[in-house]
Amino acid sequence: MDFELSQEEQIFIDTLSSLLEKELMPIAKDIDSNKVTTYDLFKKLGKHGFLGLLNSEKYGGANLTMKLAVLAAEQIGKNDPSLATAVLYLLDTAWSYIVEKYGKEEVVEEIIPKMARGEAFVGICSTEPTGGSDVASIRSVALKKGDNYVISGEKIYISGVKEILENDGGLVTLVKTDIEKGRRGISAIFVPLKHVKNFEYSKIENMGRMGVSTSILKFNNTEVNLRYLLGEENKGFYYAMEGFVTARILVAASCIGAAESILNYGISYIKNRVAFGMPIAKYEGIQFPLADLYSRLEASRLLIYKTAYLYDKMKENKTSMSEVTKYSAMSKLIAPQLGVEIISEVMKWLGAYGYTKEAGVEMALRGIYSYYIGAEGTPNIMRIIITRELLGREYLPYKE
Ligand SMILES: Cc1cc2nc3c(=O)[nH]c(=O)nc-3n(C[C@H](O)[C@H](O)[C@H](O)COP(=O)(O)OP(=O)(O)OC[C@H]3O[C@@H](n4cnc5c(N)ncnc54)[C@H](O)[C@@H]3O)c2cc1C
Incomplete structure (x- = not known):
């Protein structure tokens, strides 16, 4: 295992670190007291090439290693210890990687470049009121109707809903496409929240990481085009x-x-x-x-x-x-x-x-x-x- 960074990697981390010291550290307390939004800083990260670290350059990503993504996460946590900015960064980095790996080409082209510029946020929508740990027992369902999936069900504690609606992006949403089965009946559908209808959301007040929203999200026959299915059904x-x-x-x-x-x-x-x-x-x-x-x-x-x-x-x-x-x-x-x-x-x-x-x-x-x-x-x-x-x-x- 090599702890040395190449010259390019060192420059990447030094540049990020000085950007964060200048732009994030001084406003961390203001983010916590909701005087400024975390998302504005997040957009700056995108503008300077610090988002989409695990995504391909073809889609505007940086195509870096997990080693670099980890060093970046440390720096972001260090400069905003309330972790609000880190939440946006880490969810976006991980779930955008999944969208690129399993999404259809047209969906990846639609989402990833915008995300890498900081204009869209990508999160995860799994937890339900009946429990989060036992993912295989989720109850939300998606039924096929023509060119769409029709999603119904309730999700809770979902990070970034407000940020998506105010900007753009979506959620990797877990739904049952075969209700008879446990984990082998779950599909992942990317829901581009700003561009679909028939859902309600309400904000949950948390004790911490105030700069990022957490919400309840109710899908009431929300129609999402079939192309947003990630990978294969039931996987x-x-x-x-x-x-x-x-x-x-x-x-x-x-x-x-x-x-x-x-x-x-x-x-x-x-x-x-x-x-x-x-x-x-x-x-x-x-x-x-x-x-x-x-x-x-x-x-x-x-x-x-x-x-x-x-x-x-x-x-x-x-x-x-x-x-x-x-x-x-x-x-x-x-x-x-x-x-x-x-x-x-x-x-x-x-x-x-x-x-x-x-x-x-x-x-x-x-x-x-x-x-x-x-x-x-x-x-x-x-x-x-x-x-x-x-x-x-x-x-x-x-x-x-
Ligand atoms: C601030 C915040 C943001 C979040 N953001 C998201 C998000 O963006 N998207 C999303 O999908 N979810 C999100 N979550 C939800 C999170 O993923 C869940 O809280 C987590 O998966 C646990 O689910 P639960 O809260 O329903 O607890 P439960 O699953 O009900 O568990 C309750 C307790 O029982 C314990 N337990 C459960 N099963 C076992 C077992 N077999 N053996 C021993 N102990 C067990 C657990 O460890 C826990 O202590 C967020 C949560 C928080 C707090």
């Missing part, structure tokens, strides 16, 4: 799992970026804050948790880099999807939890100041909690995936 579950594997690596990297920025802030604070005549950084009660958390942060970062390395190897057919799935789940299991621990510890170092909005630490805690509790898959589901890969499917705690 959508497997495309979705590939999307989640991709997204989870970027989630983990974003969490590490946010945690690192808060830890660095904590380090400068403890060097300056004096109590009992000494900087609090001199006390072992502060130093030892710092040493532990920093060590675990680096260990977690290395795990994510290895996962990205394996993902890139998988694309060259040099390792299996199953190996990458396991590593992606391990990264997603560890990074958000560690992020919660790091940010909570730094809040304590800051004393009362840590509890204020001004410090900008609590917005990171609220943001990272979304990934700790379960956006892109809960910790228990990550554990089930890891043990499934280690022990075999026959040890799954439920019937498939």
